[in-house]
Amino acid sequence: MADTQLSELLNLASAALAAALNLDGREARLEAQVLLGHALGQDRAYLIAHGADPLSVDQTDAFHVLLSRRLSGEPVAYILGKREFLSLDLRVTPAVLIPRPETELLVEQALARLPQDAPSRVLDLGTGSGAVALAIVRHRPRAEVVAVDQSAAALEVARENAAQLGLSNLHFLQGDWYGPLDRRRFDLIVSNPPYIAAGDPHLSEGDLRFEPAAALASGADGLDAICIIVASAHDHLLPGGWLLFEHGYDQADACRELLRQAGFQHVGSEQDLARIPRISYGQA
Numbered sequence: 598m599a600d601t602q603l604s605e606l607l608n609l610a611s612a613a614l615a616a617a618l619n620l621d622g623r624e625a626r627l628e629a630q631v632l633l634g635h636a637l638g639q640d641r642a643y644l645i646a647h648g649a650d651p652l653s654v655d656q657t658d659a660f661h662v663l664l665s666r667r668l669s670g671e672p673v674a675y676i677l678g679k680r681e682f683l684s685l686d687l688r689v690t691p692a693v694l695i696p697r698p699e700t701e702l703l704v705e706q707a708l709a710r711l712p713q714d715a716p717s718r719v720l721d722l723g724t725g726s727g728a729v730a731l732a733i734v735r736h737r738p739r740a741e742v743v744a745v746d747q748s749a750a751a752l753e754v755a756r757e758n759a760a761q762l763g764l765s766n767l768h769f770l771q772g773d774w775y776g777p778l779d780r781r782r783f784d785l786i787v788s789n790p791p792y793i794a795a796g797d798p799h800l801s802e803g804d805l806r807f808e809p810a811a812a813l814a815s816g817a818d819g820l821d822a823i824c825i826i827v828a829s830a831h832d833h834l835l836p837g838g839w840l841l842f843e844h845g846y847d848q849a850d851a852c853r854e855l856l857r858q859a860g861f862q863h864v865g866s867e868q869d870l871a872r873i874p875r876i877s878y879g880q881a
């Protein structure tokens with residue numbers, strides 16, 4: 598069989614991805630480049646510079662294995678086994694949620710409430726890959742972060758990420774929200790909990806089909822986890838401490854109400870770049 602030219606393979610793959618996943622041409626090409634780059638162990642710049650190169654049968658086969666996984670809908674991050682979050686290269690597996698750009702706002706708001714040069718105690722509830730906890734420790738090296746998740750498999754990924762990034766002042770605990778904490782109190786509690794309504798049709802579409810259900814859905818209105826997190830936060834916050842959490846695009850009013858009812862001060866929400874209120878907060 599004749600060798601296939603790199604640019605020709607990219608064109609065919611882009612067209613197949615656009616048709617199968619309903620992507621626009623630019624997205625489809627980018628995904629094809631990312632997958633081919635992974636198969637060849639090369640970056641995008643290499644692919645652009647070597648478009649006329651022939652690929653061996655082994656290289657083409659390796660690419661087709663990745664391409665067929667993507668054509669069946671599997672998220673790119675799971676195929677590559679990694680995702681970048683706030684410049685941190687994180688390992689991800691199907692045991693963890695794929696960290697989202699929206700969650701960068703949560704980290705940004707947490708960092709704004711943590712001192713640069715003094716010790717602080719932070720709790721990350723539902724740490725998953727460790728994305729939020731690790732980003733906080735990276736930018737506030739004097740913070741001591743406790744990260745909780747109910748999933749042992751997720752915590753294994755988070756621990757690996759911490760080790761890989763050489764970040765050490767983190768403690769990973771397995772359990773149900775505040776369950777493994779005894780009476781420990783913190784300056785700041787941060788969480789990106791599951792918040793999708795259990796019957797939401799998006800759960801059976803796109804990337805969400807491949808992500809852990811326990812990381813996504815939370816009761817009939819999506820607010821079960823948030824209710825628990827808000828209700829017991831006072832037991833684990835130091836005086837003046839902050840609770841901040843991410844929520845769905847239409848949950849900000851309900852979340853601020855929960856925070857007020859629980860006795861929080863300075864309750865508010867913060868909008869993402871699309872002007873959607875994405876996180877809410879309150880001070881103990």
Ligand SMILES: C[S@@+](CC[C@H](N)C(=O)[O-])C[C@H]1O[C@@H](n2cnc3c(N)ncnc32)[C@H](O)[C@@H]1O
Pocket residue numbers: 693694695696697700722723724725726727728729745746747748751772773774789790791811812813822
């Ligand atoms: C939306 S994911 C967030 C993951 C990560 N913090 C991020 O932002 O990418 C929610 C996480 O909460 C965890 N979780 C769900 N229910 C939990 C519970 N009852 N107690 C502790 N963690 C829980 C899930 O395992 C999942 O890792």
